[in-house]
Amino acid sequence: MVSDLKKALGNNKFVITSEIGPPKGTALEKMYQHIEMLKGKVDALNVTDHQSSVMRYPSIGGCLAVRERGGEAVLQMTCRDRNRIALQAELLLAYSRGIKNVLCLTGDAVPVGDHGEARGIFDLDSVQLLHGIRQMEEGYDFGGNELQGAVEFCAGATVTPEAEPLEPQLIKFEKKIDAGAEFFQTQAIYDLERFAGFMEHARQFPVKILAGIVLLSSARMARFMNENVPGIFVPRELIDEMAAAPKGKALEKGIEIAGRTIKALKEEALCDGVHIMAINREEVVPEILAAAGL
Amino acid sequence: MKSLTRQKRFEEVKRMSDGLDRVFIIGCGTCATMAKTGGVEEVGAMKARLQEAGKLVTGAVVIPTACDEMTAVLLEENKKAVEDARCIIVMACALGVQQVNLYLSKPVLPALDTLFIGMEKSPGYFFEACDQCGQCILGETAGICPLTACHKGLLNGPCGGTDKGKCEVDPEKDCAFTLIYERLREQGRLDLMRRYHPPRNHQVLPRPREVRIS
Known part of the structure; x- marks a missing residue:
């Protein structure tokens, strides 16, 4: 059975996915509320896997909660915490429970998170994980052993259109495509002209590109990302616009900017959809969609 | 190629040697001397600190290369002081510690942490190669x-x-x-x-790794 996300991507529809960040602990009510609120408004909910190497409720748990509520789930899977045996086992569990989309990531480094002394596994990298998933679909595990009952996933990966230097990133982008990536979520983009340059390159390949939309909550956050987050470039004008927002209205401005960006991406048919990351503010995603006219 | 080391905190050395009041100290004239963690100077300083902490230092020696078989000869030359000691504190990398451990049955304690096997790229700058x-x-x-x-x-x-x-x-x-x-x-x-690199084989030589050369 083809996943609903794959169908949506294949229909030349402007696809919208949104991120769900599970909590640290078992107080899951807020995550459930976000899932209930968003499941009918977006094409898929993409659950983070210990984002920034901070230990949380697992992606697979969040994805099961999405499925139980009738939503379409994307399992984020990093190679940081599990070896190839554990990764495959989780893919089997996911498939058996109706989770048919996987986003394959290398994963952030351990020292940036809250368990800085833990061992980083990285038995595989994102390219090898994608490759392995395609092998499982053929009926064989990563070791070449026959599976009793295969899997079928819509597999995606990430790309940073503004990486510096760019060429190594583009080489890896192609390796991910060769390994079987069907869709890509990009690092947050704010400058559409620069993004259009990347899309011109990406359009050569038979993959769907979802532009990353990270909600700006303040001018300070925008500056912080420019200085500290690899591959994020918030243009000066946007920072000024955020800074000029009246006191207490910065978030509203951020929502407006995100909505406006999505609208422009769609109208100019620059890419195949967006992936919205409203980090810790999932409840405003409907407002972003409204601002985008969706 | 050098074995890069860092001195343990003195409190840790004290804790390890707790109850072992007579000590013999061994430094290394190769990597640990170069890294300034277990040469003549550092061994002298360790001796003074251990004495300050109430230990009796039966002897101290810097072996030319702690990880080779000459260590046996040096231990023999210092036989009395080694026998008088209740433990040996080794200011060499883990290879030196284990070399000494081959010849003695008494506790052999590391005063250094071994970081990596490094190459010197520019004077004083080592990286794990x-x-x-x-x-x-x-x-x-x-x-x-x-x-x-x-x-x-x-x-x-x-x-x-x-x-x-x-x-x-x-x-x-x-x-x-x-x-x-x-x-x-x-x-x-x-x-x-x-080019696509498949997953690595992490069991090329399963641990414990051993090679026999005849």
Whole structure:
């Protein structure tokens, strides 16, 4: 059975996915509320896997909660915490429970998170994980052993259109495509002209590109990302616009900017959809969609 | 090639040797001397600190190379002081500690932590050059090892954390794949970077690793 996300991507529809960040602990009510609120408004909910190497409720748990509520789930899977045996086992569990989309990531480094002394596994990298998933679909595990009952996933990966230097990133982008990536979520983009340059390159390949939309909550956050987050470039004008927002209205401005960006991406048919990351503010995603006219 | 070491905190040395009041100290004239962690000067300082802490130091010697069989000769030469001691404190890398351990039955305690096997790139600057993985890929990575030079030990290219040629873990450190990319580009061999590397074999020589040469 083809996943609903794959169908949506294949229909030349402007696809919208949104991120769900599970909590640290078992107080899951807020995550459930976000899932209930968003499941009918977006094409898929993409659950983070210990984002920034901070230990949380697992992606697979969040994805099961999405499925139980009738939503379409994307399992984020990093190679940081599990070896190839554990990764495959989780893919089997996911498939058996109706989770048919996987986003394959290398994963952030351990020292940036809250368990800085833990061992980083990285038995595989994102390219090898994608490759392995395609092998499982053929009926064989990563070791070449026959599976009793295969899997079928819509597999995606990430790309940073503004990486510096760019060429190594583009080489890896192609390796991910060769390994079987069907869709890509990009690092947050704010400058559409620069993004259009990347899309011109990406359009050569038979993959769907979802532009990353990270909600700006303040001018300070925008500056912080420019200085500290690899591959994020918030243009000066946007920072000024955020800074000029009246006191207490910065978030509203951020929502407006995100909505406006999505609208422009769609109208100019620059890419195949967006992936919205409203980090810790999932409840405003409907407002972003409204601002985008969706 | 050098074994890079760092001195343990003195409190830890004291804790390990708790209840063992007579000690013999061994330094190393090779790597630990070069690293300034276990040469003549450091052994002298350790002797003074241990005495201050109430230990009786039966003797102290810096062995030319603690990890070779000459260590047996030096222990024999210092037989009385070694016998008088209740433990040996070794200011050498873990190889030196284990070499001494081959010849004595009494406790042999490390005063240093062994960090990595390093190469000196410029005077005083050492980097970890080899992970001893048993399947060398330097021929495909322009002579730069991604297992030691990349924080995550990736094979198929840079992660999303790389920025302006630096690593997400430490902006002072270079991104291995930027280095590999630049060098391969100079060599006109960027096709190597496009090649898919399958998952590594982590059991080339399953631990405990042993080799017998006849």
